Amino acid sequence: MIKRTFIDLFSGCGGFSLGAHLAGFHNALSVDIDPILTSSYRLNFPTSNLQIADLKQVEDIRVMMKNPPAKPDLLIGGPPCQGFSHMGKRDAEDPRNELIWHFFRHVRKATPNVFIMENVDGLATSEYGRKIVEEAILQLPSYYKTSGIINVNAADFGAATARPRVLIVGFDSRYVDDPRLEEKIKPVKKRTTVWDAISDLPGPVNTAEVNEFVWTKYTYRGDISKYAKALRVAPLKNLGWSQAVDRFNAGQITGLNATTHTSDVKDRFKLTKQGEVEPISRYFKLSWDLPSRTIRAGTGRDKGGFQAARPIHPSQSRVITIREAARIQGFPDWFVFHPTKWHSFRMIGNSVSPVMAKRIIKSL
Template sequence: MANAENNRPIAIDLFAGAGGLCLGFEQAGFDVPVAVEIDPVHATVHQFNFPLCKIIPRSITKTTGQQIRAVAKLSAQQSIAAVIGGAPCQGFSAMGPRLSNDPRNRLVEDFLRLVAELQPSYFVFENVRGLTCDRNRPLLDIIISRIADINYQIIYPWKILNACDYGIPQNRERLFLIGAKSNKPLLSYPQPLQNPPTCHDALSDLPNAEQFQQLIAHGETLASLPKPRNFYAALMRCYSEQGWYYGYRRQWNPALLTNSIRTNHSQTSRDRFARTPPGTREPISHFFRLSPDGICNTLRAGTDSARGSFTSPRPIHYQYPRCITVREMARLHGFPDWFRFHSTKWHGARQVGNSVPPPLARAIATEILKALGHAPTAPHKTLSAGNEQLLTMVASEAANYWGIQSPIRQRNRVLAQSTSAS
């Protein structure tokens, strides 16, 4: 169950994205040797941040447990502690059309198929709370029945967890189904923490991106950051060893402000933003303005290329009359500053909005370790910085990098066929 080299339990991520779940499990004390991710842009960013993790750049529908074991160099006798993943949720989300025949909904069945093939001690399945609404409850009941069919049990009653209860300043509710093999003890959902950090805690030590002319066209610049002003900011900047938890240290430059490309708002928009009281919505754009003493609204991903490539509205900064940057989104999501996203605002915001906040993932992973009776250990290895070209590739370049066909045309065709059949 543990990596023989460093005695860290093994987890496999089936819907990796940029790596929120992966980072949380790593910080808790797991190794994640393999991750599956169909989007080649997300896959390149994941490889940058997790150089020890091998990417399978295709859909889980075309992936077998045997292939995953081969890539991870795990024999059939070596056990896996956890299989984790959050299937694409557009078919279930209350924000979208909730198409019952959306082909992405079928990925849930493939997730469970791979659980059955890999036989982990535990699994974690994350999805939007829309899966629990009346319209989708029959599907949720089928999923739970299917879990029993593959000889797993889940913590019941299942829970919707809010990330703000686990150490980040964001209201973000998601369904978590946590399952155990029938011969393994069930764990508990992690206990909520008291007094979540605020937006001010998360953002106050970051300089205003609009001070830097170069951030108009590029997302990074050297900046003189003040000493962290609170515990949360210190964690995000890995100012002490505690910020690394039980994860691998990374080589990085703490003076480099990254993923902070500016948005050119019109003066009219700026005036409206400035007039909007913190904690309320601007009446024309309906953008939420952060409150320094409150928490952020749910950060969303926007639409992918199959739906028109629209960036989801980002909140207005509580101090400045502008929308927050991707780095500020990352702070509100619990990603440390060494973690990098794609260089564009669209991909970067999508990667944050689609991810499980690492502190919430870490809390769940910690409960799994307790159930396993495993004491976490911190690795001694420091990982080198990745190739920054991985952070700038467009979809066609990323697909060429992985030696695959870009999934965009395939996804458009499948969705079109699904829509015409409905």
């Protein structure tokens, strides 16, 4: 059986990669510059070829593969995008915007049959963003045909987060037919709610912020949603950190670390209604019967080390846990992130929803 291969650029913790694996593809290469955001990548994808490198400086990614496929089936990636993001002031001079240009440069070098670029929806509404994309695409040979900017939302693919994004899909017309992704994208009939995603999870546990994973017992309940059941399934062969899989099979997971709040903060959270913003912290309180808003990432030390505002739990006076955020984004329970809440939320907030990624890639 011929294995279909994929390359993941700007891979982060591996949300896009997980979607590709679940869609039946095998990893040939993943590249990211951030050793912290990728710190659990090799754990969750033990057979992967992860390389830590600055893709602006890499001349040809094919030299990073031991046995490079003559023509990769799929190249995916989400170049860092804060320069276009609605979350903060747009910065037309943000050097990370150049990474879109380098993404297409690597497409030209690697010549995949199909490529998918994912980015923030601000790319579609930014005149500078559209210009960057248009100029970047001009690097490709004429036999590559592209979709233009496609607006999507992770909630329409079954994830429990209303996360608006854009895609650009391209294909080598010499070898493959137009995937016509826009025609194949059909929103789910019923959106996944926060209740569907997290109501079966145990509450947070008080732990010290240490550089090791904390394992917590959780039990199976029969009255959980189809979405939660799917994320409780053990990983496919060649996926998952062996220690995490053993713990998972024994009924233990990570990511339930509690966040300490003062009594005043708890009182304010309690008074805040579902779907509203707590006026002092500006934290948004989730609604049980709706998808979550976009989970925000925060920044690394190079950008000030800011922790993003975390959503307030719908019925408990606290912010959500790492595992609850992971469930909302569409990560399975065996997937591990980082021992700290800060970097775990950076991983999740920067990731492509695996639920969305799987459906998009399977539709090609």
